[in-house]
Amino acid sequence: MAGKKSLDMRAAKRRRTILLYIPMTLLAITFMFPLIFMFVSSLKPDAQILADVDSINAFLPVGDISFANYGGVFERVPFARFLFNSVFVTVLIVGLGLLVNSMAGFALSRMEWSGRKLVLSLIIATLIVPFETIAVPMVYWVSKLPTLVWENGILKYDIGWLNSYEVMIVPFIANAFSIFLFTQNFSTIPPSIDEAARIDGAGWFTIYARIIVPLSGPVFATVAILTFLPAWNAYLWPLMVVQQESLRPVMVGMQYFFQLNTAWGEVMAYTSLITLPVLIMFLVFQRAFVSSIAASGVKG
Amino acid sequence: MKRTGRAIAALAVVPVLALAACGRAGEGDSDGGTATGDSTGGKTQVRLWTHSAGNPAELEVYNQIMSDFNSSQDNYEVVSESFPQGAYNDAIVAAAVSGDLPCLLDMDGPIVPNWAWAGYIQPLGISEDITNELLPTAVGVWEDEVYSAGYWDAALAIFARQSVLEANNIRIPTVDEPWTKDEFDAALRTLKGAGYDTPLDIGAEDSGEWWPYAYSPLLQSFGGDLIDRSTFLTAEGALNGPEALAWGEWFQGLFTEGLASNTGTIGNEEFNRDEVALSYTGVWNALNSLEAVGDDLLILPPPDFGTGPKIGGGSWQWGIASSCSGPALDGARAYLEFSFKPEYIAAFADKQIVIPATEAGTELSEYFGEGGVLRPFTELTQFAVLRPETPAYAVISTTFETAAMDIMNGADVKQILDQAVKDIDADIQNNDGYGF
Known part of the structure; x- marks a missing residue:
């Protein structure tokens, strides 16, 4: 009897697993289709992409398959330069953003000073202002900022940040949402830890660096991912403040392919190339990504 | 614990150093100078922006012209920066805000009055002998002054297969005797009956x-228009009169009757694959279709819906920024005058598959010259x-697009066009008539 019951339970468990896997598989396929279409189309000539588009062949590497579109991408745009620019800008925005915003969050959540609630409220209030509404005044503003430039081996004073890396990076380091997330997360760590550390002679930076940061891995991962995506996908701002081709990021490069007759094969090859870093980053940090979402309740 | 502190310190210091080290990487490799021009090596630099990235x-043609010009004299050096077309206008507006426009910039013809009115560009100031030779639609005029001039224009036509029209006993129209509205409608229904799911x-x-x-040229052929061109102060009567309603x-009937589709792919592939019988498309698609269809291809004028066939022009x-002055302005004008040589106009037409703007350029063209395909x-x-030569065109354009899309999707025609007129008139009033 016990053996039969055990068999029944195993069969029921298997049925539940199958029932669970069916919708999960369908969902996975739904989300995979655009990516498969993109990679497969990047290997086909334009005419075949358009001919295959209303059949299952759109998702299959059949017909005249080659890497010609990838060659076309490298002929049409300076891809390596665009990729370098995007990686450079994104890494600095994420890196400096983690540092600055976590320090701000630390000051707002752990340190006692008058007006901190008001400051936090003001920071949160800036979240309701869409970037598009302040983009044009910001262009004017950054075009009037002082700067130092190397010219013929001499450091010279100049005006205007246009056509520089800093104009794509500095305005996006401080981020209200990141500060809010850090503040909220740091608030959950018991204050008695700080008090104990201070009794042992630790200063505020030591508490931040050696106690709070090591205890806050998931929120750092969350903020890193939430900062990475908009930085990598930046389009409007670089378009407005960078006129030189040598400084353009990958997303602005996308427009190179939309001429009177769009080169769809090259579009797909280019999007495949610029999607790869995002996919790699997701795969590498998959565990941290999932746990941070679960821990913070934030979705990207 | 120590490692965390070092990591944070590295996080803070390394990016700053990297940023400082890179500084303005890339600057100076192709651009430089201000709108008024910089002098380098005795030459005045003239900055030029194109939408051709x-x-x-x-x-290739622009680089050839610039190279020839730069080596032809010792006074000026034209340096270029190219932008992708889809991002170009935003880049221009941002540069205008920050006072960083180049001397020379290209622009789409319909936007010229708006940019002239907004003060972005100044009168062109090149020899009238050049602008008088150009197609009228290749010259941008605002308040009786020439603000822009181009090497070419495009044209729309109806592409068809001779064999298909003949097999269905459909008359082949000519420039002198285009299809009437009734003939065109009958041809579409015949072709649908012949098995084309959506014939156009x-x-x-x-x-x-x-x-x-x-x-909008189809609207104009019916007798309507985007605005009342006698005053440029209202769209009332032009965009919602009886002709516009017709x-x-x-237009709505094309889609409700299944004579045309709003799905498919941008370009001319459906026609090339014989999935549609007629294609209303541009000259830029002609060479591809010629390769696909061969001698069977017909390039036909658009139908006459009442006031003659019309196409957009x-x-x-090219224009010159208002901020351009001094030697750079002289250089910009010298460059433009140099660039309107027939061989460059012909080269541009043959590379881009667009219509040369001068007769001399046309005669040199492989495709558009005498006997050209x-x-x-x-x-x-x-x-x-x-398209209406008014600064209001920027709003007229988007308003018309929205209205026509709503009509295509089955909305009440009169209601939609009345609303479009209200939106356009409100914009004109809000801008004090744009100087009219």
Whole structure:
């Protein structure tokens, strides 16, 4: 009897697993289709992409398959330069953003000073202002900022940040949402830890660096991912403040392919190339990504 | 614990050092100078922006012209920066805000009055001998002054297969005797009956400026217009009069009767694959279709819906920024005058598959010259109508696109066109008539 019951339970468990896997598989396929279409189309000539588009062949590497579109991408745009620019800008925005915003969050959540609630409220209030509404005044503003430039081996004073890396990076380091997330997360760590550390002679930076940061891995991962995506996908701002081709990021490069007759094969090859870093980053940090979402309740 | 502190310190210091080290990487390799020009090596630099990034054929001609000009004299050096077309206007507006416009910039013809009115560009100031030779639609005029001039114009036509029309006993129209509305409608129904699911590819899957460029000439052929051109102060009567309503009903009928589709792919592939019988498309698609269809290809004038066939006119042209002055302004004008040589105009037309703006350029063109396979397009330029030459066109364009899309999707034609008129008139009033 016990053996039969055990068999029944195993069969029921298997049925539940199958029932669970069916919708999960369908969902996975739904989300995979655009990516498969993109990679497969990047290997086909334009005419075949358009001919295959209303059949299952759109998702299959059949017909005249080659890497010609990838060659076309490298002929049409300076891809390596665009990729370098995007990686450079994104890494600095994420890196400096983690540092600055976590320090701000630390000051707002752990340190006692008058007006901190008001400051936090003001920071949160800036979240309701869409970037598009302040983009044009910001262009004017950054075009009037002082700067130092190397010219013929001499450091010279100049005006205007246009056509520089800093104009794509500095305005996006401080981020209200990141500060809010850090503040909220740091608030959950018991204050008695700080008090104990201070009794042992630790200063505020030591508490931040050696106690709070090591205890806050998931929120750092969350903020890193939430900062990475908009930085990598930046389009409007670089378009407005960078006129030189040598400084353009990958997303602005996308427009190179939309001429009177769009080169769809090259579009797909280019999007495949610029999607790869995002996919790699997701795969590498998959565990941290999932746990941070679960821990913070934030979705990207 | 120590490692965390070091990591944080590295996090803070390394990016700052990297940023400082890179500084303005890339600066100075192709651009430079201000709108008024910099002097380098005794030459005044003249900055030039084009919308041609990602278009190697177009860039090749521009680079040739600049190279020839720069080596032809010792006073000026033209340096260029190219932008992708889809991002170009935003880049121009941002540069205007920050006072960083170059001396020379190209622009789409319909935007010229707006940019002249906004103070972005100044009168062109090049020899009238050059601008008088150009197609009228290749010259941008605002308040009786020439602000822009271009090497070419485009044209729309109806592409068809001779064998298909003959097999269905459909008359082949000519420039002198285009299809009437009744003939065109009957041809579409005959072709649908012959097995074409949607016999006409009208390009409705596209968006943006294509809509007013392609469909407002049809409205004009019905007798309507985007604005009352006698005053440029209202769209009342032009965009919602009986002729405009007739256009709207006809346009909507194309889709409700299944004569045209709003799905598919941008371009001319459906026609090339014989999935549609007729394609309302541009000269830029002609060479591809010729390769696909061969001698069977017919390039036909658009139908006469009442006031004669009409096509859109006005394409990309060159202008000079208002901030350009001094020697750089002289250099900009010298460059433009140099660039309007027939051989450059012909090269541009043959590389881009667009219609040369001068007769001399046309004669040198492989495709558009005497006996050229695309010669029929040069005859169609007589039907070209400029989009309204008013700063309000920027709003007219988007308003018309929205209205026409709503009509296509089955909305009440009169209600939609009345609303479009209200929106356009409100914008004109809000801008004190744009100087009219």
